[in-house]
Amino acid sequence: MTIDAILNKVYTLPQTSLAKIRDNMVEVTYPKQHIIIKDHTIEPNIYFIKSGIVRAYANFDGTEVTFWFGKESEAVISMRSYIENKKGYENIELLEDCTLYKLESNTLKQLFLEDIHIANWGRKFAEQELIKTEERLISKQFKTATQRYLELLNTNTDLIKRVQLGHIASYLGITQVSLSRIRAAIK
Amino acid sequence: MTIDAILNKVYTLPQTSLAKIRDNMVEVTYPKQHIIIKDHTIEPNIYFIKSGIVRAYANFDGTEVTFWFGKESEAVISMRSYIENKKGYENIELLEDCTLYKLESNTLKQLFLEDIHIANWGRKFAEQELIKTEERLISKQFKTATQRYLELLNTNTDLIKRVQLGHIASYLGITQVSLSRIRAAIK
DNA sequence: AACTAAATTTTACAAATGATAAAAAAGACA
DNA sequence: TGTCTTTTTTATCATTTGTAAAATTTAGTT
Numbered sequence: 001m002t003i004d005a006i007l008n009k010v011y012t013l014p015q016t017s018l019a020k021i022r023d024n025m026v027e028v029t030y031p032k033q034h035i036i037i038k039d040h041t042i043e044p045n046i047y048f049i050k051s052g053i054v055r056a057y058a059n060f061d062g063t064e065v066t067f068w069f070g071k072e073s074e075a076v077i078s079m080r081s082y083i084e085n086k087k088g089y090e091n092i093e094l095l096e097d098c099t100l101y102k103l104e105s106n107t108l109k110q111l112f113l114e115d116i117h118i119a120n121w122g123r124k125f126a127e128q129e130l131i132k133t134e135e136r137l138i139s140k141q142f143k144t145a146t147q148r149y150l151e152l153l154n155t156n157t158d159l160i161k162r163v164q165l166g167h168i169a170s171y172l173g174i175t176q177v178s179l180s181r182i183r184a185a186i187k
Numbered sequence: 188m189t190i191d192a193i194l195n196k197v198y199t200l201p202q203t204s205l206a207k208i209r210d211n212m213v214e215v216t217y218p219k220q221h222i223i224i225k226d227h228t229i230e231p232n233i234y235f236i237k238s239g240i241v242r243a244y245a246n247f248d249g250t251e252v253t254f255w256f257g258k259e260s261e262a263v264i265s266m267r268s269y270i271e272n273k274k275g276y277e278n279i280e281l282l283e284d285c286t287l288y289k290l291e292s293n294t295l296k297q298l299f300l301e302d303i304h305i306a307n308w309g310r311k312f313a314e315q316e317l318i319k320t321e322e323r324l325i326s327k328q329f330k331t332a333t334q335r336y337l338e339l340l341n342t343n344t345d346l347i348k349r350v351q352l353g354h355i356a357s358y359l360g361i362t363q364v365s366l367s368r369i370r371a372a373i374k
Numbered sequence: 375a376a377c378t379a380a381a382t383t384t385t386a387c388a389a390a391t392g393a394t395a396a397a398a399a400a401g402a403c404a
Numbered sequence: 405t406g407t408c409t410t411t412t413t414t415a416t417c418a419t420t421t422g423t424a425a426a427a428t429t430t431a432g433t434t
């Protein structure tokens with residue numbers, strides 16, 4: 001997916017505004033297992049995935065928990081860095097070799113203040129991340145791990161194939177043993 | 188809290204922009220138990236709480252789940268209505284008599300396109316809701332019900348006093364009986 | 375193909391949580 | 405104050421999920 005297509009997916013921008021963002025982006029490629037965002041640091045860039053798959057995880061009391069998977073066209077950001085200029089809590093690891101579009105947060109923030117189209121793009125971007133996040137929260141509150149696993153099977157078939165089950169179990173909020181039991185039960 | 192203070196809390200606006208929003212707001216008061224936002228409808232307004240406390244809940248497979256509490260200065264919105272102009276999944280009920288500032292979404296959306304300061308205000312508003320939501324999601328994924336209850340006790344002491352335990356248990360994702368056990372255990 | 379390491383599944387047991395019913399306590403209101 | 409209703413707690417038992425360890429499968433390398 002081209003960077004223009006990814007940007008316009010969020011909110012359609014005039015060519016001039018699109019160019020202002022595009023001209024500040026760099027395409028980068030990293031290998032599987034590379035950590036592009038490290039916790040407890042201020043991450044100066046945001047990324048959009050051109051190809052590949054990544055996961056975000058955080059550590060809490062010695063436990064590692066995966067809380068997000070990202071695929072083609074999705075944004076890879078450290079929320080606290082991007083929004084509050086603070087050290088983030090997420091580690092983001094590439095689960096496959098990935099090509100990403102990289103953009104400095106500060107450059108984008110400057111554009112927000114200069115170009116109303118880009119400001120509205122930034123608004124829509126945050127709004128869409130917001131609605132996705134709220135839906136994940138509600139799914140987590142309402143549904144059992146089994147339901148959420150089946151949902152993942154239906155909506156993200158490739159994800160199950162491309163990501164190891166330990167990460168999926170962590171994402172579902174259960175142990176790998178429990179996930180194995182669930183998988184055995186639905187066969 | 189005045190409406191200007193609430194708006195500026197999100198992102199500091201010039202007086203002229205502030206006035207454009209403020210002039211379109213109406214103060215409304217509703218009694219305890221009133222439902223201001225109903226599920227499966229498109230809600231045309233957003234609200235900011237001047238005083239009182241509210242809860243958002245949704246129904247799924249016949250089960251009612253509380254997933255949010257809002258207090259003074261917080262925004263009351265139907266996410267799907269505000270962001271996507273679609274029917275929402277949340278019911279929002281007043282848990283006390285409330286005074287709210289009401290604003291039509293469409294009016295605000297028009298202002299986003301006309302005033303770059305307001306567009307950036309809207310961006311910051313979404314960004315802050317986003318970070319709050321992601322933090323709730325992570326808290327839910329990382330912490331046990333007991334930890335989350337203790338966290339609520341520390342950060343929202345008044346909430347525990349003002350809201351009945353059935354709603355708090357639902358919010359924590361456990362039964363009321365379980366919450367009672369937890370409360371008995373930590374004494 | 376054989377070896378090694380990593381990932382996944384299975385098993386057994388322990389701990390936590392849920393469902394249900396009933397009792398106790400707190401609140402609402404004439 | 406006394407009665408009625410709602411909310412909270414307690415008790416019991418069934419079910420689910422977690423922990424730990426072993427067995428199996430898969431993937432990667434020589």
